[in-house]
Amino acid sequence: MPTEFTVRGSHAAFQRPERGTVQVTLAFEGPAMQPVYDRVVNDLDAVTSSIHPLHDPERGPVTWWATQHVRTWAQRPWNQDGKQLPLVHHASVGVQVKFRDFAALATWVSGHVAGTAGFRLDGVTWALTETHRRELEQAVRTRAVQAAARRAQEYADALGLGPVRPVAVADAGMLSQGIAPVSTGGAAYLRMAAKETGGGAELELSPEDIEIAVDVDARFVAD
Incomplete structure (x- = not known):
């Protein structure tokens, strides 16, 4: 009777970010609506004017940008x-x-933090290009499957059995009935700090490496 092995294989890779999407808010408040609204619109014009010379979808430094509608309350x-x-x-x-x-x-960011009164940095989302991310995910998934096969063979060798052969491979958690896939994707975070220099406070933006992690479950048998 064949001996069955159910194992989990994991692999992770780290890559420096290739894109950073800045999320900012321009906001003001006051006793009358029209001056508050006009000030936000004027600052928005100044910010978008600073983006236009930088925008080039192919070569950058800005590859894309967008604004929301002005919200009032x-x-x-x-x-x-x-x-x-x-x-x-x-x-x-x-x-x-x-x-x-x-x-x-x-x-x-530093220029607007210093020069635009209503400018607030909400965060930066660090990312890879879509093409590079897909390539890296494929490579990591392959290594995770190989890790699962290696683990199953190690179990079989410990029992004095022969080569194992795969009968099922799935995303983590899907080989157990009623269990949903387990997400193992890593996150990239923004480190921000204001450091003092000879000319005053300087904004320091330090992106963390992006982690691509994959877990797979697999079932093998040894005859």
């Missing part, structure tokens, strides 16, 4: 004594800018 806050205060009007708009040149990214 009002609220009546309360003070610490429980008294309701006059209306405060708000206006904001989000902007996303994808860079392939990270030095240009840091320069662009």
Whole structure:
């Protein structure tokens, strides 16, 4: 009777990011809506004007960018004594800018942090190009399957059995009934710090390596 082995194979690879998408918000508040709205629109014009000379989909340093619609709202806050205060009007708009040149990214962000009053950096999403990511995922998945086969053969060798042969391979968790695939993809994070230099505060953007990790489950038998 064949002996069955169910094993999990894993592999991970790390790669420096190739793109960084900056997410920023331009926002103001005040006692009247029109001045608040006009200030956000004026700052948005200044920010988009700074992007246009950098934008080149093929060569960068900016390969893509987008803006949202300006959002407005009002609220009546309360003070610490429980008294309701006059209306405060708000206006904001989000902007996303994808860079392939990270030095240009840091320069662009630093310039607006220092020179645009309503500019807020919400974060940076680091990524690979889609083509490179698919290639890396394929290579990592192949290594994970090879790791599973190697583990099954090690079990068989420990029992004094012959070569194993595969009967099933699946994403992690799918060989067990009622269990969904297990996600093992790593995440890339943004490290931000303000460091003091001779000329004042400098914004430091340091992307972490992107982790591509794959787990596979496989079933083998040895006759």
